[in-house]
Amino acid sequence: MPDAPFQPAWWLPGPHLQTLWSPFCRRPQPLERQRERLWLEDGDFIDLDWHGPHDTQAPLVLVLHGLTGSSASHYVIGLQGRLGENGWASVAINWRGCSGEPNLLPRAYHSGASDDLGAVIEHLQRRRPLAPLHAVGYSLGGNVLLKYLGERAVDCPLRGAVAVSVPFRLDQCADRIGLGFSRVYQAHFMRAMLAYVKDKQRLFAHQGMADRLSVMEKLGPLDDVR
Incomplete structure (x- = not known):
């Protein structure tokens, strides 16, 4: 049976309203979550936020956020909340x-970064x-x-997987986001990504990690990027 076509809410008729409604109008429910730090083989870390039943046999869903997002993103919190209501455990990367x-x-x-996902x-x-x-x-x-699913193929340990709003062709998406109203999203992403890099530069400078700081400085003068 073919999947039913997407039917947006009548009061959100276009893609821009559908995109902006959640961050500006949605109030995520408070969740009890437990944070775990996973140390990677290369000495770096990834933080995981757990929610839901502690039953070790309950279904478990790993939630992966998008560009400049985090486990605090509204769509992540919303999904974890609904999963918990249905007795499923979840962990947000x-x-x-x-x-x-x-x-x-x-x-x-x-x-x-499918190697990080694999870890x-x-x-x-x-x-x-x-x-x-x-x-x-x-x-x-x-x-x-x-990417991880394709690499693991029949050896994949996941029982099921869902990908939402995936930019399959990153080059075409990068071109499209620079046109029309989409430039609002482009500006948001650029501000967030520059802040991400600058925070890391400040950390390296403060901790005297000159070797790592020099790698970051090869990116060029960030203040000139708009």
Whole structure:
């Protein structure tokens, strides 16, 4: 049976209203979550936020946020809340440097970071080996998820996966976001990404990590980027 076509709410008729309604009008419910820091093999870390039943056999959903997002994004909190209401556990990933604290290496998160996703999934399998594991990825997180699925193929440990609003062709998306009203989103992303890099530069300078700071400085003068 073919999937039903998308039917937006009558009061959100266009893509821009559908995009802007959630961050400006939606009030996420407060959630009880437990934060866990996962240390990676290269010495960096990823923070995970758990919600839902502690039953080790309950279905578990890994939620992957998009570009400049985090586990605090409204769509992540909303999904975790609904999953908890239905007796499912969930864990929201914060990609490197997205949990409110700069990550420790010059490397940032990106749409091809399936190795980081793989490390998180292996960790979840060790913690809850009896839990059926699923994943939902939004935007850039969906790109990472689909790349991981393709790489693992029949050996994938996930029981199910959903990718939402994925920018399959990053080059075409980059061109499109510079046109018309979409430039509002472009400006938002640029401000957030520049703040991400500058926070990391300040950390490296403060801690005297000249080798890592020099790598970041190769990006050029960030103040000239608009």
